[in-house]
Amino acid sequence: MGEIRSYHTKQREMVLQFFAAHPDQCFCVKDLTAQKSILVGTATLYRALSLLCREGKLKKYTESDGSGAFYQYNDSEACHCHFHLKCLRCGQLIHMDCGFMKDMQEHIETDHGFLVDSGKSILYGLCQKCRH
Amino acid sequence: MGEIRSYHTKQREMVLQFFAAHPDQCFCVKDLTAQKSILVGTATLYRALSLLCREGKLKKYTESDGSGAFYQYNDSEACHCHFHLKCLRCGQLIHMDCGFMKDMQEHIETDHGFLVDSGKSILYGLCQKCRH
DNA sequence: CTAGTTGCAAAGAGTTTGCATGGCG
């Protein structure tokens, strides 16, 4: 892990605090600038998000249609070895920590020679609530 | 499937022909405009890509970092029920038609209540060649 | 004091849209 030289600033603190307070939700930049608890210029916000992602404190996702990125708090180190399901309708992100997926990863590696990066792969579909 | 009213134009023909001639490759808009065999204005190109995707003749992907979309010929109807692996290094797209994935889909549906859309989900990672 | 940080505004990349002209059927 390469060390990142950086100061501790109140702007980045505000951003991280907000994410920590909503660990189960994803936010796009627009959501964040609309927050009254985040008083940070847009450029600084982008720089903070980028830094926090590199530090592993946040996780960045991209919408399936490619229209913009969204970010979420990444508290567990376990996130490195689990998959994410994202509902196409309500946007909910589900963390799936399940042995079956480990098996799948192994299967793909041994039978198809492909090393799946679970942190960069998201399965899209419909959650329980939105299936009607 | 809703019918799409549209004329048969030589511009769309050029675009589709090009994709059909390179069924195993992905192209971004920049790639396409650089092709001498595709003489189409940028706006028309976007409109053609959008239409061809809606018709199911092309498939749209988005880079894992969210920086732009890419498109690929979608010849098999079977694509509706198989998964895609995309190499983060060389960009190769692998179609994975495998019973294991069907099982996975079923497992996620029954045990996690989530209906995975295989057409919209891509697993990212490293292919055999790029794992070194 | 020094090096990293901020905010603003400007610049970029990718994509969409308005509109007059042109082409398919």
Added chain:
DNA sequence: CGCCATGCAAACTCTTTGCAACTAG
């Protein structure tokens, strides 16, 4: 002939960058 498509330019969205002032350590 009617309706859809094209091409251009302008508009838009999202994100990055240059720069002078500022601040953490």
